Amino acid sequence: MRPHKASICATLFALALALPASAQQTIKIGSSLGLTGYGSATDGHWRDGMQIAIEAVNAQGGVLGKKLELVIEDNKSTPQQAVVVYRKMMTDDKVAAFDSGCISAGNFAAASFVSRAKLPxxxxxxxxxxxDEQKWAFQFLPPPKFEVAARYQYLKDKTDIRKVGILSDPSPYSLLMRGLAEKGAEEFGLTVVANESYQQDDADFSVQIGRINAAGAGAIIMLGQGNAVVTVVNNIRSLGLTRMLMLGSINELDILLSAGKVLGDQYLVPSPLIQVAADDIKVITDPAARAAAEPFVKAMKAKFGKSDNAQASRAWDSIMMMAAAMKKANSTDGAAVRDAFEKLGHYDGAGASYDFSAENHIGIIKNPYVIASVKDGVLVLKK
Incomplete structure (x- = not known):
């Protein structure tokens, strides 16, 4: 008796779902991204960098005879949805590894079961x-201490300001920076005289700024990303604080330009050099760094035209290094890829240089930030 056609289809579908990642026709890379919600701009650029990197790897023959395939799921910038999409990519898509965006809380929420599955x-x-979770995770974000140190070093070296106020949001990254900013000020001859907080959807910061000013601060150290910085600089201008410096956090290029347009030279920001080089790659003077950056910049311009390189460059680096680890391991097995990744050694990337090891899963060990300002509508190095 011949099997029923529907029964055959159901069996084949079940077999396809049961295939391990190594048996698939492509190597699937899962990515949990906040494409809606407060992280949409940042994670959108991370997605762009991954996409052009995968296209570049595939154009050169892929990895281990297979093409890379990017599986993207929107976590809506919430940890609850991140858990859902991570599980979906593991069970339905059978991804070999994850390359996920900048929503720390979402990555934290999924890390326990991802690490138990031994996926990098x-x-x-x-x-x-x-x-146990850190053993399987690799950080391409520069340590928060570098962002704080770049701003404090500028104040120490270039200004006579010695009193600062902190204005921070409640994200894990900002809370970590706030602790570093409080403890590290004395090292640079600075004193934190006010410590204010805000929510990401606040529409006005005049009260917090007023308290910082009343405490005698000559500069605001803002810890937090997104459009809130534009509100803050508008509040500073409206309050008539013409001598108050505002040193913002790393941010998307369009937001930096908008804030600089409002506050001019009063607005300064730590920026990776590749972000400043969006208009002129000659800003990157180190030969190894420029050689690593050039193919990335060329690919970005070809696909997107002018775009923000800060997050995208490190996303490009993460895919390139992941591919290198798979080739080194001659495998897509999670443990083998992790072990090979730890042994890649020093790597000059488009966004930074990296030094991962078995003991160090935070790859950027040299401060990649310069202080930048906005002049004539472009981001420039602050002398």
């Missing part, structure tokens, strides 16, 4: 908290 996580965010 390459992250735009800070590492999860537990040692």
């Amino acid at each position: 996580m390459f992250l735009c965010s800070i590492l999860p908290r537990q040692p």
Whole structure:
């Protein structure tokens, strides 16, 4: 008796779902991204960088005879949805690894079951908290201490300001920076005289700014990303604080330009050099760094025209290094890829240089930030 056609289709479908990642026709890379919600701009650029990197790898023959395939799921910038999409990509898509965006809370929420499945996580965010989870995660975000130090060093070297106020949002990354900013000020001869907080959807910061000004601060150290910085600079201008410096956090290029347009030379920001080089790659003077950056910049311009390179460059680097680890391991097995990744050694990337090892899963060990300002509608190095 011949099997029923529907029964055959159902069997084949079940077999397809049961295939391990190594048996698939492509190597699937999962990515949990906040494409809606507060992280949409940042994670959108991370997606762009991954996409052009995968296209570049595939154009050169792929990895281990297979093409890379990017599986993207929107976590809506919430940890609850991140858990849902991580599980979906593991069970339905059978991904070999994760390369996820900058929503720290979402990556934290999924890290326990991803690590139990022995799948490596390459992250735009800070590492999860537990040692067993950190064993499987690799951080492509510069340590928060570098962002704080770049601003404090500028104040120490270039200004006579010695009193600062902190204005921070409640995200894990900002809270980590706030602790560093409070403890590290004295090292640079600075004193934190006010410590204010805000929510990401606040529409006005005049009260917090007023308290910072009343405490005698000559500069605001803002810890937090997104459009809130534009509200803050508008509040500073409306309050008539013409001598108050505003040193913002790393941010998307369009937001930096908008804030600089409002506040001019009063607005300064730590920026990776590749972001400043969006209009002139000659800004990158180190030969190894420029050689690493040039193919990325060329690919970005070809696909997107002018775009923000800050997050996208490190996303490009993460895919390129992941591919290199798979080739080194001659495998897509999670443990083998992790072990090979730890042994890649020093790597000059488009967004930074990296030094991952078995003991160090935070790859950027040299401060990649310069202080920039906005002049004539473009981001420039602040002398």
